[in-house]
Amino acid sequence: MSTLTRTRRATARAHVNIALVKYWGKRDVALNLPAAGSLSLTLDRLHTTTTVSFEDDNATDALILDGRPVGPGVLAKALRVVDPLRRRAELAERPVSIISDNTVPTAAGLASSASGLAALTVATAAACGLDLAPTELSALARLGSGSACRSLFGGFARWDAGTRADGIDSCARPLFDQRHWDLRVVVALVSSAKKKASSTDGMGHTRATSPYHGAFVGSVDADLDAAEAAIGARDFSALARVAERSCLRMHADMLAADPPLAYLRCQSWRVIEVVRELQASGAAVFFSADAGPNVKLFCLPESLGPVREALASLVDEGALEGTIETRPGPDAEVLP
Numbered sequence: 001m002s003t004l005t006r007t008r009r010a011t012a013r014a015h016v017n018i019a020l021v022k023y024w025g026k027r028d029v030a031l032n033l034p035a036a037g038s039l040s041l042t043l044d045r046l047h048t049t050t051t052v053s054f055e056d057d058n059a060t061d062a063l064i065l066d067g068r069p070v071g072p073g074v075l076a077k078a079l080r081v082v083d084p085l086r087r088r089a090e091l092a093e094r095p096v097s098i099i100s101d102n103t104v105p106t107a108a109g110l111a112s113s114a115s116g117l118a119a120l121t122v123a124t125a126a127a128c129g130l131d132l133a134p135t136e137l138s139a140l141a142r143l144g145s146g147s148a149c150r151s152l153f154g155g156f157a158r159w160d161a162g163t164r165a166d167g168i169d170s171c172a173r174p175l176f177d178q179r180h181w182d183l184r185v186v187v188a189l190v191s192s193a194k195k196k197a198s199s200t201d202g203m204g205h206t207r208a209t210s211p212y213h214g215a216f217v218g219s220v221d222a223d224l225d226a227a228e229a230a231i232g233a234r235d236f237s238a239l240a241r242v243a244e245r246s247c248l249r250m251h252a253d254m255l256a257a258d259p260p261l262a263y264l265r266c267q268s269w270r271v272i273e274v275v276r277e278l279q280a281s282g283a284a285v286f287f288s289a290d291a292g293p294n295v296k297l298f299c300l301p302e303s304l305g306p307v308r309e310a311l312a313s314l315v316d317e318g319a320l321e322g323t324i325e326t327r328p329g330p331d332a333e334v335l336p
């Protein structure tokens with residue numbers, strides 16, 4: 001039995017994660033169960049801080065995101081996480097108040113939904129007085145947004161697809177903590193505007209219409225093992241190879257949908273071309289990109305100088321809005 005304490009308010013913080021082996025495709029849309037596993041790195045400077053309360057003067061369920069009340073769609077996504085927790089704590093009748101602040105531009109393909117739903121899960125469990133294992137919290141966060149299950153953990157995390165219909169075995173687990181490897185991640189901001197298609201819609205459309213989808217899903221297991229081995233051995237060129245291949249196969253799958261789904265813009269491809277030039281000049285750098293136009297550059301500390309310089313020229317040319325420099329980040333946590 002879970003313990004219900006009198007605590008009815010808690011604040012938690014979770015950090016965004018970027019997949020090195022991509023998740024694209026669900027085997028169950030209602031439970032956010034993936035067709036295959038994925039593997040990610042959690043980042044330090046990009047995070048969401050969320051306060052959840054179940055206090056007597058809450059009139060209805062409400063979510064304030066970055067200072068503004070959200071629409072019913074975003075609230076419904078949050079309640080997918082809140083509802084099972086408040087039922088379990090016998091607080092089902094109590095309206096929830098959620099106040100959430102991102103250091104990330106919301107919905108710009110910078111994984112703000114991952115940090116947001118992970119912070120919400122941790123804060124809600126704490127406000128309900130429930131002491132749950134991190135993997136259980138991870139499976140709950142998954143109900144709100146698939147990739148959020150990986151943001152429970154700092155450093156490198158692997159999300160196992162699982163095989164059960166109820167999804168209990170579909171959660172992330174930590175592989176290597178934030179101190180394992182001093183990688184630097186620079187976000188090349190092509191646009192901080194809201195993305196056009198949600199990843200859930202994009203995945204559904206790709207699954208229904210892309211003839212490449214089965215091939216993408218079928219290639220993931222080998223990439224997961226290759227990425228885990230490369231990270232374990234701190235083998236940068238092996239990780240670069242698998243991460244770029246996973247990213248481009250995901251985008252190829254989307255581009256093969258009918259009509260095609262193109263998140264990358266010409267400026268994104270310009271950044272990728274610059275990465276190729278940096279690699280040719282000997283820099284230890286590779287790229288990744290998700291359901292938005294921004295490109296993330298992963299590099300070793302000694303290659304940060306040339307990466308900075310190359311991206312600064314793109315900012316000067318007007319091809320980029322700016323850059324954000326980050327490092328591996330910590331576990332999600334309840335704040336005092």
Ligand code: PMV
Pocket residue numbers: 018019021022023024038113114145146147148199200290291
């Ligand atoms: O969890 P969602 O619905 O935000 O989907 C994330 C999908 C990608 O960011 C494109 C890939 C990934 O593994 O994070």
